Amino acid sequence: MKDLVNLNGVLVPGDGPVIPLKNRGFHYGDGLFESMRVVEGRACFTDAHWARMVTGAALLRIGLPKNLDRTAFDRYIDELVKRTGIVNGRCRFTLFRTGDGFYRPTSNEGGFAFELSPLTEPTYTLNTQGLLVDIWPGMRKPVNDLARHKTLNCQLYVMGSLWAQEHGLDDCMLQNDRGNIIESSSGNLFIVSNGVLYTPSLSDGCVGGVMRAQVINLALANGIKVYECSLNPQNLLAADELFFTNAVQGVQWAGVYRTKRYAHRLAGVITGLLVEATRVSSV
Known part of the structure; x- marks a missing residue:
């Protein structure tokens, strides 16, 4: 496997210096x-x-480079x-503001990078041991x-x-800041009670996860009820299942929260639907 990254549309070696030290993403976390x-x-x-990404760039007022459109992505x-040569892996796309300046940038033009690292599992796989x-x-x-x-x-997630x-x-x-449970350090959060899925609403401040949306859509398409609502610690104790989602790992179920023990039946069902959806979309 070759260690390469795409920087602003050009493939360069990934095992040496790629971005300058004054990059605003490095200095100020100015990007997404x-x-x-x-x-x-x-x-x-x-x-x-x-x-x-496009919605986030507009919010941050970062202009998309001319050589980056939907097809080029x-x-x-x-x-x-x-x-x-990496056919199963994690691809990270980074968009950063390229201008100089301190907190106030001198330009809102964007730069970008793609990185790709291998994963051992060929597709989404449910964890065998529940998370603590x-x-x-x-x-x-x-x-x-x-x-x-x-x-x-x-920094909050770190x-x-x-x-x-x-x-x-x-x-x-x-x-x-209202005391509601909104997500995990690695992804969005779902609980299951009596066969119904519940997940924190976007208005409570969770990340608008791509996998979160996929799980909601797959569940609804297969007759599983889903409610987006505020959740508190008492809801966790009353739930039958608790699992987290992100675009790289898919679904990861929690086995233990304090004195509570969880099952993972619906987490397994969702993972199966996700694998099938991924297989169909790649044909």
Whole structure:
């Protein structure tokens, strides 16, 4: 496998310096990113990733480069897959503001990069062992227009994941500034009660996850009720299942939250539907 990245439309070696030190993404977290799963040489759900990226770029007032449109987005990923030989992996797209300046940029022009790293599993796979999780009692996520986008400022998730590691946990759940449970440090959150799916609403400040939307759509298409609503710690204790979702791992079920033990029947059903949807879309 060749170590290559796409920087502003050009393939360059990925094992050496790629961006300048003064890059605004590095200095200020001024940009956003998308993480995509590549299955059998094709990136999954690129329409949804592109749409979210365009919306986020408009919010951050970052102009899209002239050589980056919807068609080029897929073409750059395909080229990276062919040149690296990585047919099953994680593709990260990063959009950053290229202008100089300090907090106030001198330009709103955008630059971009694609990276691709291999994964051992060829497609989405449900974890065999349930995750050990708890609520992070530290910082809370503010509810604002940035909350649903994947900006380059990920410090909240880094701190949450460090807390989980320090306490012997696999993951942790985050709260918003109102005390609602909104997501985990690694993705969106769903609970199952009496066969019905519940997930925090976007108005509560969770990331507008691509996989979150896929799970909701797959569930509804297969007769599974879904409600987007506010969730609190009591809802976690009353639930039959708890699982997290993201575009790279798919569905990951939690087995233990404090004294609560969870099943994973519906998490398995959703994973099966997801694998089938991915297989059909790649044909």
